[in-house]
Amino acid sequence: MSKQQYDLVIIGAGAGGLIAAGFAVQLGAKVALVEKDRIGGDCTWTGCVPSKALLKVAKVAHHVRTASQYGIMSQTPVTDMAKVQEYLDAAVQQIYKATTPEELRQKGMDVYLGPEGVLTGSARVSQEMREKAVVTFRRQELESRRRELERKRRIFEARMVMLRAEFEVEEEIIQQTISESELLGEEVVQDRGQMVLSRQADSSSYKKDVRAKGARRP
Numbered sequence: 001m002s003k004q005q006y007d008l009v010i011i012g013a014g015a016g017g018l019i020a021a022g023f024a025v026q027l028g029a030k031v032a033l034v035e036k037d038r039i040g041g042d043c044t045w046t047g048c049v050p051s052k053a054l055l056k057v058a059k060v061a062h063h064v065r066t067a068s069q070y071g072i073m074s075q076t077p078v079t080d081m082a083k084v085q086e087y088l089d090a091a092v093q094q095i096y097k098a099t100t101p102e103e104l105r106q107k108g109m110d111v112y113l114g115p116e117g118v119l120t121g122s123a124r125v126s127q128e129m130r131e132k133a134v135v136t137f138r139r140q141e142l143e144s145r146r147r148e149l150e151r152k153r154r155i156f157e158a159r160m161v162m163l164r165a166e167f168e169v170e171e172e173i174i175q176q177t178i179s180e181s182e183l184l185g186e187e188v189v190q191d192r193g194q195m196v197l198s199r200q201a202d203s204s205s206y207k208k209d210v211r212a213k214g215a216r217r218p
């Protein structure tokens with residue numbers, strides 16, 4: 001068999017595998033679907049489909065048995081299990097016919113059927129493919145970390161802009177206060193973030209915390 005490369009190899013063509021494969025094909029991926037037993041898995045063969053068909057059979061028997069309540073006279077139903085089985089098989093086939101290997105291939109996926117171990121035989125996943133999958137996964141992980149860092153950088157930059165704006169406003173207030181004080185002939189001394197203003201006239205001094213935005217001289 002010729003060597004094939006796939007974007008996605010799905011192991012197991014149960015309800016889950018079938019949905020995943022169909023979806024991936026629609027997205028344009030080259031897909032291999034590998035099934036060791038029967039396409040459809042539990043849902044088609046032993047779960048959802050036959051159980052719902054069996055429930056229908058039980059409901060019909062119940063209605064026949066209780067029909068007289070509604071004025072319908074009937075005889076006690078006789079269950080022919082062979083016929084019931086035929087009905088169940090038909091219900092299963094009705095569902096299965098949409099997922100035969102031919103149908104699935106028509107939908108655009110490659111289907112590999114066979115005993116367990118098929119993946120180490122004709123449809124083996126090569127070391128190269130595994131490594132490629134790991135590299136792709138790591139790349140996606142790194143990409144998502146890069147996006148997160150970028151998001152944090154933008155927040156940081158926005159904060160910096162805000163801090164700069166606040167700083168400029170405070171700077172303006174300080175300059176304004178200094179100018180006002182100079183006009184009044186006061187001595188202005190900068191001291192560890194605080195401004196000491198001394199009145200030359202009576203040499204009384206007072207402190208003004210310049211960090212308090214919009215503060216005015218007492």
Ligand SMILES: Cc1cc2nc3c(=O)[nH]c(=O)nc-3n(C[C@H](O)[C@H](O)[C@H](O)COP(=O)(O)OP(=O)(O)OC[C@H]3O[C@@H](n4cnc5c(N)ncnc54)[C@H](O)[C@@H]3O)c2cc1C
Binds near residue numbers: 034042048
């Ligand atoms: C009685 C009953 C009634 C249910 N009714 C409902 C219902 O009404 N609605 C509902 O949503 N669900 C229902 N479920 C549940 C439903 O059947 C499961 O959820 C569904 O089958 C799970 O699908 P799956 O693809 O995950 O697994 P499975 O159906 O188990 O499919 C797995 C497939 O992988 C294959 N496989 C496994 N190993 C390998 C391997 N190494 N290589 C290749 N192939 C492999 C198997 O052969 C199988 O075909 C019911 C289940 C039961 C038992």
